[in-house]
Amino acid sequence: MIRSFLTLSRPRFWLYLAGPVLVGLAYGASTVGDLLSPVSVALFVYFLFPANVFLYGINDVFDADVDEENPKKEGRESRYRGDRAVPVAVAVCAALGVGFLFVTPSAAWPWLVGFLLLGAEYSAPPLRFKTTPFIDSLSNGLYVLPGAAAYAALAGSQPPLLAVVGGWLWAMGMHTFSAIPDIEPDRRAGIRTTATALGESRTLAYCAVCWLLAAGLFALLDVRAGLLLLAYPLLVVAWVTRDVDIARAYWWYPAINTAVGAVLTVGGLWGVVRG
Numbered sequence: 020m021i022r023s024f025l026t027l028s029r030p031r032f033w034l035y036l037a038g039p040v041l042v043g044l045a046y047g048a049s050t051v052g053d054l055l056s057p058v059s060v061a062l063f064v065y066f067l068f069p070a071n072v073f074l075y076g077i078n079d080v081f082d083a084d085v086d087e088e089n090p091k092k093e094g095r096e097s098r099y100r101g102d103r104a105v106p107v108a109v110a111v112c113a114a115l116g117v118g119f120l121f122v123t124p125s126a127a128w129p130w131l132v133g134f135l136l137l138g139a140e141y142s143a144p145p146l147r148f149k150t151t152p153f154i155d156s157l158s159n160g161l162y163v164l165p166g167a168a169a170y171a172a173l174a175g176s177q178p179p180l181l182a183v184v185g186g187w188l189w190a191m192g193m194h195t196f197s198a199i200p201d202i203e204p205d206r207r208a209g210i211r212t213t214a215t216a217l218g219e220s221r222t223l224a225y226c227a228v229c230w231l232l233a234a235g236l237f238a239l240l241d242v243r244a245g246l247l248l249l250a251y252p253l254l255v256v257a258w259v260t261r262d263v264d265i266a267r268a269y270w271w272y273p274a275i276n277t278a279v280g281a282v283l284t285v286g287g288l289w290g291v292v293r294g
Contacts (some may be wrong), residue, residue, distance in 0.1 A: 020104065022203050023102070023132070024072060024108060026077055027072060027075055027079060028068055028107065028291065029071060029075050029076055031273045032071070033067050033068065033071055034067075034273065034277050034280065035205045035273075035276065036066040036067070036070050036071060036074070036162065036165050037063055037066045037067040037161055037165070037278040037281075038116075038284075039066075039162065039163055039165045039166030039167075039169070039186070040062050040066045040165045040166055040169040041063065041132045041169075041280065041284045042058050042166050042169075042280060042283050042284050042287060043166035043167060043169030043171075043173075044062070044063070044166065044169045044170070044173060044287075045180065045283075045285075045286075045288045045290075046178070046182075046287040046289065046290070047169060047170035047171065047172065047173035047174040047178070048173050048174075048287075048291050049173070049174075049291070049294065050270065050291065050294075051099050051291060051292065052181065053291075054172070054175050054288075054291070055098050055243065057122075058122055058123060058172050058173075058211060059169070059172070059173065059223065061092070061122070061230055062118070062119070062165070062169050062172060063169075065116065065119070066114060066165045069111075069112040069115050069116075070112065070116065070133075070134075070138075070165070071133075072108050072109065072114065073109055073113050073124055073138060074138045074141075074171075075182040076108060076109040076112070077104070077109055077139055077141075077142045077143055078141070078142040078149075079105065079139065080105060080106060080109070080142075081142045081144070082142065083145055090104065090215060096131070099161075106223065113135060113139070116134070116135050117135070117182050119168075120132075120289035121158045121171045123168070124171065124172060124175050126171035126172075126174075126175055126176055126177055126274055127168045127169075127171040130164045130165075130168035130171060130186060131164075132166050134161055134165060134168070137140070137160075137161035137164070138161055139160050139172055140158070141155070141158050141159070141161065142229075145175040146177055149210075149212065150210055150211055150212070152211055152212060152213045152215070152216040152217075153213050153216075155194070155195075155198075155212050156191045156213045156225075156229075157191060158194075159190050159191055159194035159195075160186075160187035160188075160190050160191060161170035161190070162186075162190040163183060163186035163189070164189050167183055167186075167188065168180075169265075180242060181236045181237070181240050181245075182236075182237070182240060184236055185232075185233045185235075185236035185237045185240075185248075186233070187236075188229045188230070188232050188236070188248050189229070189230060189233040189248065191229045192225075192228075192229030192230040192233065192251065193225040193226075193272070193276070195202025195213050195214060195222055195225055195226050195229070196223075196226045196242075196265075196269070197269060197272075198212050198214035198215075198222070199214050199222055199223070199265045199266070199269070200212065200265060200266040202214050202215055202219060202222075203250070204217070206266050207269045209259040212223075213225065214232040219265065220259075223265070226255060227251075227252040227255040228252075229247075230248065230252045230255070231249075231252045232253035233248055233249070233251070234246075234248035234249045234252065240289070241286075242259070243286070244283065244286070247279060247282055247283065248279070250267050250275075250279060254275070266283040
């Protein structure tokens, strides 16, 4: 059972939620002690594992039929086979997320509630955002919400709007890029997404635009951050010009995102240490 929950939670992608928490903590902290406060540690641990069980568990339950023909589910990801422990685990992990409303300042509440609502309705009826082109992409800004919650939990105030919007655009690009390998399985299953609507080449262009806008917004906050995020649209150019299989490139992004997130986090930590 432990192995099955680990597979369900997508360990390769754990830092897609926990990484923004680290960035948010690094920029929301005033002192080094803030970084190791009980709330900081709890937020990181929650978004490292339980939040991923919540997010991907809902996805797998409501995508069981679709995933039967999805090659990504062979080995690296799990298929839901009706195990009743999965819905129970999802409910427990959701309850843990609600619990943070009792230990964080009110500034963090909208981000926490937003994550739980979008995380559920992305895959679950009645809204099931993932089956509506462009809404699926827009709703995946949810990946920036843990970072915003972590910032607000330490700072007691809201994160910079440019950072939230820039992070949202980055997440939209990342989500849509990850949907490219699913284009054919989704079309066969009758699932409509941004990627199935645009096709591979135009989806890559869409991702590049999202990432370019994200880089521009972060540059307004700090030119160095903007230059760092330019790596994403430049990588799209590299994949296209070198004719790289996107299904293969998809598996490189956990390492790419970890490296970029680490640089952003170190920048924030440097500010805390100097302060």
